[in-house]
Amino acid sequence: MNERPLPDAGAGPDLGTHPSFGSGPGSAGSAAGADSLADRRTLVEHAYSGAAALRSRQALYTWARPAHDLPSIVLDLLQTRFSGRTGDPVILDVGAGNGGYTERLRTGGRFGRVVALDLSPSMLAEVPSPTVTADAARLPFANGAADAVLAMHMLYHVPDPEEAVAELARVLAADGVAVVSTNHSADKQELDALWSRAAARVLGVAEGPRRVAASARFPLEAAGESLGRHFGAVCAIPIPSVIEVRDPEPIIAHLASYEAWAHDMGAPLQETLKCVRELLLDHFSRWGVFTITVRSGVLVATEPAGSSCR
Numbered sequence: 001m002n003e004r005p006l007p008d009a010g011a012g013p014d015l016g017t018h019p020s021f022g023s024g025p026g027s028a029g030s031a032a033g034a035d036s037l038a039d040r041r042t043l044v045e046h047a048y049s050g051a052a053a054l055r056s057r058q059a060l061y062t063w064a065r066p067a068h069d070l071p072s073i074v075l076d077l078l079q080t081r082f083s084g085r086t087g088d089p090v091i092l093d094v095g096a097g098n099g100g101y102t103e104r105l106r107t108g109g110r111f112g113r114v115v116a117l118d119l120s121p122s123m124l125a126e127v128p129s130p131t132v133t134a135d136a137a138r139l140p141f142a143n144g145a146a147d148a149v150l151a152m153h154m155l156y157h158v159p160d161p162e163e164a165v166a167e168l169a170r171v172l173a174a175d176g177v178a179v180v181s182t183n184h185s186a187d188k189q190e191l192d193a194l195w196s197r198a199a200a201r202v203l204g205v206a207e208g209p210r211r212v213a214a215s216a217r218f219p220l221e222a223a224g225e226s227l228g229r230h231f232g233a234v235c236a237i238p239i240p241s242v243i244e245v246r247d248p249e250p251i252i253a254h255l256a257s258y259e260a261w262a263h264d265m266g267a268p269l270q271e272t273l274k275c276v277r278e279l280l281l282d283h284f285s286r287w288g289v290f291t292i293t294v295r296s297g298v299l300v301a302t303e304p305a306g307s308s309c310r
């Protein structure tokens, strides 16, 4: 949690109650629509209809310390694994998004082919070929076709993440490696508290709704077990960091990037963001910095069993 407290929800200006979200005491409800986080139409037509929202969300990590360069971590991991091996490994980046990992592996590594796959064709528009528009739950590849598969911060968007994990295992060669990333359910809790506090104030309730937490559908603490049902060996590499910001805008942009799920967030987005900004400005005037604890992790899964993490 943030070391320094946010100002009390009742201490700031009265922003009134939004007529369409109810009023009065009590909680405004609990977690935002978990299923819409995996709704293919919402994902393709809204959340990932372009790379802008994802970029805003990712930009918050510019302030993370230590600054983990996840694509470089994955590149190192795969280079080490494939060093000394004959033949050019084929890598499949599932849920490639705007292609951050694909690009790093293509430019930094010596791999035969790095294929970017995503459910959303708009996300792939900026990624050079080879690209494939497809669903992680039904990969259009033969058994054992890939030497490495990536599923970075994306399995939580699949309706049944386990189904996609099974697909990763199916398309992977017997000596291949799967690299998966996600967040712990306690990731960025300070943002959860901030959103709830702002939403409570906007709605005029004692306890505000929680913001969307996509990774809660495939949290880090459960991911190892899920992978373990399909792979012989699974190693978890925690990637913790702390984000410190001194200006509301990176946080506002991050929260606003969840706009596709605004209807599920239990409070009107723009009003809540306005209130978040006010809470943050007050916080900065007292403490100067807002701290966010990041609890991400990478899992390395191999088949058959016997490998170990670097």
Ligand SMILES: C[S@@+](CC[C@H](N)C(=O)[O-])C[C@H]1O[C@@H](n2cnc3c(N)ncnc32)[C@H](O)[C@@H]1O
Pocket: 043, 048, 054, 094, 095, 096, 097, 098, 099, 100, 101, 117, 118, 119, 120, 123, 134, 135, 136, 137, 151, 152, 153, 154, 157, 158, 159
């Ligand atoms: C949070 S982004 C992560 C992008 C990239 N892997 C990264 O870490 O930068 C999630 C991506 O997964 C894609 N996605 C969501 N559901 C998918 C599915 N069922 N099959 C393939 N891609 C999917 C989205 O379109 C989006 O591009």
